[in-house]
Amino acid sequence: MIPELGHFALALACVLAVVQSVLPVVGAERRDARLMGTAGPLAFGQLVAIGTAFGCLAWAYLVNDTTVSNVVANSHSAKPLIYKLSGTWGNHEGSMVLWVLILSVCGAAVAAFGRGLPTALKARVIGVLGWVAVGFLLFILFTSNPFTRIWPPPMDGRGLNPVLQDPGLAMHPPTLYFGYVGYAVTFAFALAALLEGRVDAAWGRWVRPWALGAWCFLTVGITMGSWWAYYELGWGGYWFWDPVENASLLPWLAGTALLHSAIVVEKRDTLKVWSVLLAILAFAMSLLGTFLVRSGVLNSVHAFANDPSRGIFILALLMVYVAGAFALFAWRAPRLSPTGIFAPISREGALVLNNLLLCSIAAVVLAGTLWPMFADILTGAKISVGPPFFNTATAPLAIPLVIAMPIGAMLPWKRADLWAALQRLWWAAVAALVIGFLALVVAGYPVWPVLGMTLAAWLVVGAAADIADRTGLFRRPAQAWRRAIALPRAAWGAAIAHGAVGISIAGVAGMGVATDTLVQLEPGQSTRLAGYEWRMDGLSDVTGANYRARRVTVTVLQDGKVIAVLTPERRTFIVDNQTTAEAAIHTNALRDLYAVLGEERGTAAVLRLHHNPFAPWIWFGGLAMAFGGMLSLSDRRMRVAAPAPKAATVPA
Structure with missing residues (x-):
């Protein structure tokens, strides 16, 4: 009964979103206070409905309800509790419910904290957020229903992807989605301003906090994802220019430009066209990232789904939202004439240069990410664009x-x-x-x-x-x-x-200037790397909550003194019989000593060892960026x- 309640709540949220997308906007056009006054209650109603749906899905995961196919595909009774909970959004269907939940939270926040906004602008903003919610709720209901029943129910589920069973990755999607959806709010402000035909300094002051908040969450999300890839995938790197990594970088670049452009709108009442265009682009890049992750058109270790029908639906949403927004922009942009005048050598000029360079970098990343897909369509050639480019x-x-x-x-x-x-x-x-x-x-x-x-x-x-x-x-x-x-x-x-x-x-x-080596060592043997002696002391068996592991003990010495003891593992998860490599890292904030266990050959072990100078600074800098924004x-x-x-x- 709980899954049916969740499904009904999603359908109810869709109906409320349809009404939310019509009544406040019509009221703003007619200057009808009663219709505009429906915006807040509808936004709160949508939040309650989607929150109920998300709670029902989380309950199904926590009790391991194997009559729900989504739970069967992504959970197991032997999983630790934290991964049962994170399994709620650690899959395509659940992640989309989380997406619309965060969108409804943002809509309710605009309704609750936007009391100083002009009534018509506030109604239009909430109405545009309703338009966005309608598309994604229809996407969930028709292509990605998380409450589909399965009968007869199996004895247990198939478990969550082992590489996703990590505390860092449990928090990575929520923070990333708060960033993505935050740009839906700036997008709504941009369209509301275009509908009204006015962008002024007050508009810049209202948009800036949302742009800054979205940027902070997206920065934390990208940082956590990069850190997860560094220690969980065992590759020893921090960024691989993977299509899904690029999908999160693109809105970050556009959002960074938007944040600086909104400052000029607020302070100098200029760069209005820039700011509105960047607000549209930031959300467009978020939608494009959603399309790339869920359509299967590009291969990635991070991809959620490989379903062309879902990809076509999201592509249709992308075309409707973005094409509609650009059409409105082309119609209304001539009315957004700047009133502030500035010399090329000024803070405004520096921010224009900042925007040009950030957008140029985004264009390069976008072209490199999409080119393999276009090359495949146009010529049938299977190519990849990697870090050198x-x-x-x-x-x-x-x-x-x-x-x-x-x-x-x-x-x-x-x-x-x-x-x-x-x-x-x-x-x-x-x-x-x-x-x-x-x-x-x-x-x-x-x-x-x-x-x-x-x-x-x-x-x-x-x-x-x-x-x-x-x-x-x-x-x-x-x-x-x-x-x-x-x-x-x-x-x-x-x-x-x-x-x-x-x-x-x-x-x-x-x-x-990082160094690494691949060696095969017997117990007691050692090798040298970056001025350290790395000694393999032995192999042992380890049993975890839902996995078995082989662990190697590596002692790192310098001038005969023990610096660190590393214990990398190869884990075999019992339910789905998948194997993952768990890197062992010792850091002193100036460098990382990094070890990964490869194959075993008798009593010997194949080890990949890394010495990574200043590596922790990458993620410390990312978190410090977000702290500065907060x-x-x-x-x-x-x-x-x-x-x-x-x-x-x-x-x-």
Whole structure:
């Protein structure tokens, strides 16, 4: 009965979404307060309905209801509780229910916290979110029903994919989806503004928190996914330019450009067309990623589904939403004329350059990701586009972007003196050159890692120089602490996020000089790598909650002193008889010692050993970026329609 209740709740949510997509929008066009007033209750009703459906699906997983085919395909009674729960969204059908649940949460949040929004704009935004919900609820009901019954029920399920049975990956999809769906809200704001025919500074202030929140969640989601691939897949790398990895990178790039463009709309009442276009593109990239993951048109280790009928449905949604949005944009964009004027050398000009470079990188990634599909359709050729192409094609765009970031933060609005900004960054430039010199001469790094370390230092010290300049650290040091306390959290957050990009770049540069080896060792034998002695001490059997494993003990020594004991495993999951490699990692925050167990040959073991300098900095930088964004989001001025504080009364 519980699955039927969940199915009914989804159908009810679809009906509510249809009504939500019509009544508030019609009310906004007619200026009918009663119709516009239905937006909030409909959004909350949709949240209750979809929340009920998601709760029913989670209950089916927790009690291992084998009459539900989705549970049979993705769960088992022997699974640990956390993976029973994460199995709810660790499959195609469940992940789509999570997607619409987060969308309904966002719609209810706009209704609850958008009290300062103009009534007509708020009604249109919630109405557009209803349009989006209708498409995805129809997709679930007609192609991806998670409550389909199976009869007779089997004794138990087939279990969850072993590589998904990981705490990090359990949280990866929810954070990623909050990012994707957050851009559905900015998309709704863009379409609502186009329908109304007006984009102004207030619109930029309302959009910015949603763009920033979506960007933070997407940053965390990408970081967690990259970390999972690093330690779970056992490949020893951090990013493989996989189609699904690219699918999450594309909306992140467009969303980063949107975030900076919205700042200009709010501060200077210009770049309106840019901002609306980027809001549409960010959501379009999210939909494209959904299509790539679920259609099966591109092969990926991350793909959820391989079903052409589902892919066609999502492609139809993509065409309807995106083509409709661009048609509306083409009709209304001429009315979005900018009122602010600025010189090319200004903060506005720097942000325009930022947008151009980010969008160019996104175009390169998009072309490289989709080209294998088009080549197959047009010529029948089976080709793959890998890291050499992406690294070579994106580097000439990423390098000037990184160089411009600290300079742009130093430029004032409207008109600026470039030389004056560079003079305030002289010590950042000196620090970057010193770091590059040390990496080249002392460490002996190759050219690309040296360039990476130089750019990383430029960003980190440049972010510090921005804060020092804002607080007057060198001009009025006695007042610097007081000014630092009074500095808006948004300024601190921006500096932290920019510096965190440099930290991640340093980690990537360190991985450029990583070393590895593949060896076969008997117990007691050892090998040398990166100045360490790696000794294989023996093999043993281990039993887990729902798997059996072979574990090898590897002791890492330096000058006869034990540095770490690594225990990589090869796990065989009992239910589905799949084998996974569990890497063992020892880190000291400056480098990772990384070991993976391969095949066994008698008493010997095949081991792949890695020494990865600065690898932890990649993920620390990603989390620091998100922290900087959250710090900015906590600034009172970033809240939607927050009233300005009243000035103190001064006696006459």
